[in-house]
Structures are given as structure tokens and as C-alpha cells.
Amino acid sequence: AEQAVIAGHTRVELWDSGVLVFTPLHTEATRDIVLSSGIHGNETAPIELCNQLIQAIVSQNLLLQQRVMFIFGNPPTINNHTRFVSENLNRLFNGEHANPHVASNGERLRAARLEAYVERFFMAADRQRLHYDLHTAIRASRHERFAVCPYRPDKPHLKQQLAFLNAAGVEAFLMHHEPTTTFSYASSTKYQAEAFTVELGKVMPFGQNDLTKLAAMRQMLVVLLSEREFPRVTYQPDKLVLYRVCRSLNKHYADFAFNFSNELPNFTQFAKGELLAQEQGIAITAAQDGEAIVFPNAQIPVGQRAALCVVADPAIPLA
Ligand SMILES: O=C(O)CCC(=O)N[C@@H](CCC(=O)O)C(=O)O
Numbered sequence: 213a214e215q216a217v218i219a220g221h222t223r224v225e226l227w228d229s230g231v232l233v234f235t236p237l238h239t240e241a242t243r244d245i246v247l248s249s250g251i252h253g254n255e256t257a258p259i260e261l262c263n264q265l266i267q268a269i270v271s272q273n274l275l276l277q278q279r280v281m282f283i284f285g286n287p288p289t290i291n292n293h294t295r296f297v298s299e300n301l302n303r304l305f306n307g308e309h310a311n312p313h314v315a316s317n318g319e320r321l322r323a324a325r326l327e328a329y330v331e332r333f334f335m336a337a338d339r340q341r342l343h344y345d346l347h348t349a350i351r352a353s354r355h356e357r358f359a360v361c362p363y364r365p366d367k368p369h370l371k372q373q374l375a376f377l378n379a380a381g382v383e384a385f386l387m388h389h390e391p392t393t394t395f396s397y398a399s400s401t402k403y404q405a406e407a408f409t410v411e412l413g414k415v416m417p418f419g420q421n422d423l424t425k426l427a428a429m430r431q432m433l434v435v436l437l438s439e440r441e442f443p444r445v446t447y448q449p450d451k452l453v454l455y456r457v458c459r460s461l462n463k464h465y466a467d468f469a470f471n472f473s474n475e476l477p478n479f480t481q482f483a484k485g486e487l488l489a490q491e492q493g494i495a496i497t498a499a500q501d502g503e504a505i506v507f508p509n510a511q512i513p514v515g516q517r518a519a520l521c522v523v524a525d526p527a528i529p530l531a
């Protein structure tokens with residue numbers, strides 16, 4: 213890989229287009245941190261945020277104490293301002309890219325390579341592993357910033373992690389109820405990383421993001437990268453909302469359609485029996501009062517997830 217050293221103290225390696233690894237040379241790192249953005253190329257705010265962090269490292273305004281890998285996930289889509297070219301990259305991790313029943317394409321090749329880079333990065337040592345996969349959502353949300361927590365039945369999520377993200381401006385947490393093929397799930401299940409998909413607002417073109425809304429996120433990431441101890445923040449349950457996924461609404465037929473507008477924000481709640489969607493003339497209704505919908509998207513291939521249904525649940529166990 214191409215590499216250079218910044219002022220004798222930080223090594224920077226270019227592992228591939230959009231894959232940069234920084235290693236502090238004069239300190240024993242305690243954490244290996246992956247910050248990914250641009251897994252969906254039209255989600256630009258996280259790309260701008262990571263670019264600012266890289267500039268701060270290169271200009272020596274941010275002195276690293278931890279190893280960090282920046283991944284700009286899908287460069288062709290970043291150039292095209294699109295979510296994907298052939299298919300959604302964030303459905304191809306945890307080995308799905310090698311599914312023998314599906315023909316290969318740019319996203320499948322990229323997913324395989326990104327998995328290999330993450331493996332090489334995390335397996336180099338036995339330090340605390342963190343992966344924040346930064347996105348923005350297609351529609352507005354009743355919680356402007358929120359995190360998706362991968363399914364991990366054997367281990368409760370950590371208050372320390374939730375408190376850190378909450379201090380960074382994340383207002384809600386959604387706990388997945390089953391394995392997925394997302395980037396954060398793969399890091400969690402394969403390397404026991406504390407891994408999250410973090411939604412940082414609504415999709416906007418480059419240059420139109422209000423990065424002042426991400427000031428807290430930026431500050432907490434700077435602390436994470438530049439200090440030895442994990443940022444000391446107290447878990448404050450009254451400052452966040454916990455949700456659990458009760459079901460995934462999957463699209464089974466081409467005519468799948470939602471019964472609400474594209475302007476309806478994520479986390480909008482429904483009353484039991486209210487019509488959510490229809491396909492083949494069959495109504496899909498809210499199963500309970502307070503059921504809320506997240507990431508509704510009918511423009512996806514048959515067989516994929518069209519939305520998540522969640523309910524607020526303050527009793528989710530944490531450690
Ligand atoms: O707003 C949307 O519909 C999608 C935003 C987005 O890209 N979300 C991620 C969530 C991944 C997860 O469930 O961890 C995605 O759909 O890939």
C-alpha cells in the first residue's frame with residue numbers, strides 16, 4: 213500500500229480507493245476504530261464529516277492516540293450522487309457478496325474487499341474494536357439522529373456506547389431483532405466490535421449539509437481518536453429513546469405500496485389496525501398501538517426489507 217508519515221508521529225496508508233488507515237507511532241493504541249461513510253454515495257454529510265477529521269489529522273490539529281480506518285464505501289456512487297449502481301452495498305456484508313445464486317457486480321466486489329480490509333485492520337491486534345457506519349436517511353425523522361444496533365442475542369448493548377453516541381447528538385436507538393447483511397452487523401458478529409449504523413439526518417447533496425448540526429458528533433469523535441481513555445460520559449436514560457424492532461416488512465410482490473406519503477417522518481407512530489401498506493390487495497396493518505415505521509422504501513427489489521416496524525421499549529436490557 214502507498215504510505216507516508218506525518219511529521220514523524222502518524223503513519224498513513226492508502227489500502228485502496230477510499231480506504232485510509234492512520235496509525236500513531238509513539239503511543240500504544242488502546243482501540244481500533246473504523247469510521248465508514250458513503251456506503252450509499254448520496255448520503256454526503258458523513259463523507260464531509262470524515263473529510264474534516266482527516267484534514268484535522270493531516271494538518272496536525274488532531275493528534276491521534278488510536279488507530280483509525282476511514283472507509284469511503286462506494287466511490288462510484290459518491291461521484292454519481294446515487295444510493296447504488298447495481299445494488300445496495302449495505303445488504304451484501306457478512307458473506308452475502310459471495311452468494312452463488314447472484315451474479316457479481318461492482319458492489320459485490322467492493323463488499324468483499326471492504327470485509328477483507330476490516331478483517332486485516334481488526335485482526336492486527338486484540339484491542340477494543342469500534343465501528344461507526346455513518347449514514348443519512350432518505351426521509352426526515354422524529355429523531356433527527358439515531359443509531360441502529362445490530363442483533364446480538366448473547367450480549368446486551370453497552371450503556372457506555374449509548375451514552376457516547378447520545379453525547380454526540382444521537383437521540384434514539386433501534387435494536388435489531390435478527391441478523392442482517394449490513395456492514396455494522398458484520399463487524400459486530402465477526403469481530404465482536406461495538407458496531408452501529410448511525411443516521412446523521414436527512415440526505416442532502418454535497419455542500420448543502422448543515423454541519424453545525426454535527427458539531428457534537430465531530431467533537432466526540434475527536435475525543436475518541438485523540439484520548440487514551442474511552443470518553444467518560446454518563447448514561448442518561450431520560451435523554452434518549454430505546455426502540456426494539458418488532459418486525460421487518462418485506463416486499464413479496466412488485467405492487468407493494470405504502471399507504472402514507474414520502475413526507476411522513478421515520479418513527480411516526482400508528483394505532484393498532486391502521487393501514488400501513490398493501491400488496492396483492494392484501495392489507496398490512498399496525499399490529500399494536502404505538503407501532504412506528506422506520507426506513508420505509510417501496511422502491512426496492514422483491515424479497516428485500518421495505519420497512520422496519522419498531523416500538524419504544526425502555527426496558528431493553530443494557531450492560
Ligand atoms: O432512509 C432509508 O430508508 C435508508 C437509510 C439507510 O441507509 N439505512 C441503513 C440502515 C442499516 C441497518 O439496518 O443497520 C440501510 O438501509 O442500509
Ligand SMILES: [Zn+2]
Binds near residue numbers: 251252255348
Ligand atoms: Zn445509508
